[in-house]
Amino acid sequence: MQDPNPCRSAFNQHDHQNCIDSALETAKKLCRQRSSRLTPVRQRVLELIWQSHHPLGAYQILSQLGEEGFNSAPPTVYRALDFLLEHGLVHRIASLNAFIGCVSPEQCHHGYFLICRNCGSAQEIKAQNLSGFLHQNAEAAGFKIESETVELSGLCPLCQS
Amino acid sequence: MQDPNPCRSAFNQHDHQNCIDSALETAKKLCRQRSSRLTPVRQRVLELIWQSHHPLGAYQILSQLGEEGFNSAPPTVYRALDFLLEHGLVHRIASLNAFIGCVSPEQCHHGYFLICRNCGSAQEIKAQNLSGFLHQNAEAAGFKIESETVELSGLCPLCQS
DNA sequence: ACTATTTTGTTATAACATTACATATATTCC
DNA sequence: GGAATATATGTAATGTTATAACAAAATAGT
Numbered sequence: 001m002q003d004p005n006p007c008r009s010a011f012n013q014h015d016h017q018n019c020i021d022s023a024l025e026t027a028k029k030l031c032r033q034r035s036s037r038l039t040p041v042r043q044r045v046l047e048l049i050w051q052s053h054h055p056l057g058a059y060q061i062l063s064q065l066g067e068e069g070f071n072s073a074p075p076t077v078y079r080a081l082d083f084l085l086e087h088g089l090v091h092r093i094a095s096l097n098a099f100i101g102c103v104s105p106e107q108c109h110h111g112y113f114l115i116c117r118n119c120g121s122a123q124e125i126k127a128q129n130l131s132g133f134l135h136q137n138a139e140a141a142g143f144k145i146e147s148e149t150v151e152l153s154g155l156c157p158l159c160q161s
Numbered sequence: 162m163q164d165p166n167p168c169r170s171a172f173n174q175h176d177h178q179n180c181i182d183s184a185l186e187t188a189k190k191l192c193r194q195r196s197s198r199l200t201p202v203r204q205r206v207l208e209l210i211w212q213s214h215h216p217l218g219a220y221q222i223l224s225q226l227g228e229e230g231f232n233s234a235p236p237t238v239y240r241a242l243d244f245l246l247e248h249g250l251v252h253r254i255a256s257l258n259a260f261i262g263c264v265s266p267e268q269c270h271h272g273y274f275l276i277c278r279n280c281g282s283a284q285e286i287k288a289q290n291l292s293g294f295l296h297q298n299a300e301a302a303g304f305k306i307e308s309e310t311v312e313l314s315g316l317c318p319l320c321q322s
Numbered sequence: 323a324c325t326a327t328t329t330t331g332t333t334a335t336a337a338c339a340t341t342a343c344a345t346a347t348a349t350t351c352c
Numbered sequence: 353g354g355a356a357t358a359t360a361t362g363t364a365a366t367g368t369t370a371t372a373a374c375a376a377a378a379t380a381g382t
Contacts, residue, residue: 011302011303011304037328037329037379039329039330041329041330057368057369058368058369058370059368059369071330071331071332073331073332073333074369074370074371075330075331075332075370075371075372076330076331078369078370078371079329079330094255094256094310094312095255095310097338097368097369097370112298114299114302114304114306116304117307123302123304125298125299125302127294127295127298129294130294130295130298133288133290133291133294134288134291134311134313137273137286137288137291138275138286138313138315141172141275141284141286141318142172142317142318142321143172143275143277143284143313143315143316143317143318144315144316144321145275145313145314145315146278146314146315146316147313147314147315148311148312148313148314149255149256149310149311149312149313149314150295150309150310150311151255151309151310152295152299152304152306152308152309152310153306153307153308153309153310154299154304154305154306154307154308155304155305155307156303156304157302157303157304160303160305198348198359198360200360200361202360202361218337218338219337219338219339220337220338232361232362232363234362234363234364235338235339235340236339236340236341236361236362236363237361237362239338239339239340240360240361244360258337258338258339258369
């Protein structure tokens with residue numbers, strides 16, 4: 001299956017506008033399919049998140065919304081984020097209390113992340129067999145995994161030099 | 162190498178007092194070796210954390226300290242936690258904003274966790290090859306991992322039935 | 323147009339964490 | 353032992369992240 005979103009390269013130069021456009025198109029398509037409403041605030045929050053390679057905090061998003069004339073009370077942004085999370089359009093990064101766009105909202109329900117501690121950029125990775133490996137280990141303890149949080153912090157290629 | 166702490170079974174019955182005692186002895190030994198001071202507050206925080214199989218939030222710990230006559234302003238507990246974290250005696254679980262004892266403070270610098278969404282208990286697991294696997298995947302992206310957050314949420318054996 | 327559902331506005335507050343500066347307690351070295 | 357230094361704690365205020373509760377508005381289905 002082909003990935004709909006080219007953005008697997010937060011650490012490399014690329015035309016990110018493509019990623020944003022692609023993410024929005026996918027979001028619209030999914031919401032149409034599910035007859036969910038991608039309202040103006042929700043769409044704008046998704047755009048703001050995609051425009052950055054740094055995971056964005058809720059209050060960063062909120063202040064942007066405020067500048068653009070949207071309502072800027074916390075529930076506004078948290079509701080939009082809840083919606084986007086439920087639809088798998090964004091991920092929450094627990095170790096940062098921040099949000100990042102999901103590169104394959106049609107399939108994945110978890111995300112594995114590389115997070116640069118120096119420049120703050122983050123990239124979702126595929127790690128094909130990881131889920132199976134984790135489930136295997138959990139099974140040994142009789143545990144049934146429902147959601148996976150894998151956040152790897154360190155130095156991105158650029159920040160190593 | 163033998164594990165100094167028997168507590169690898171938050172989801173099973175066992176004499177947890179042994180785990181607590183063992184953790185405290187190890188902590189004292191490590192601090193002696195490093196000429197760090199395991200002061201009364203620090204030790205009490207470590208005990209409180211070990212007494213629970215549920216990861217404890219900072220403010221839960223704080224209110225316990227308060228009841229016992231310790232100072233109960235936030236910095237008190239956060240300082241103690243910082244100390245314990247630095248020495249690898251406890252882990253922070255990012256997805257819960259909570260803290261849990263480390264079962265092998267002499268070796269491990271990361272922790273992999275199974276967290277029951279129903280009863281709230283959490284268990285650290287070994288997952289031998291996981292770190293290597295993660296590093297391999299990161300390397301493919303030119304990324305250098307420094308710390309690993311792996312938190313697996315789901316149902317523990319007891320809560321599945 | 324009427325009704326039910328969903329979404330948004332608004333106010334307040336809960337939960338988690340840090341800053342800054344003062345005070346006290348240990349440790350070191352003479 | 354006593355002064356100087358380093359480490360740890362006390363205290364007040366504030367910063368940051370997230371939710372609760374209820375009212376109003378917009379939308380969808382009939």
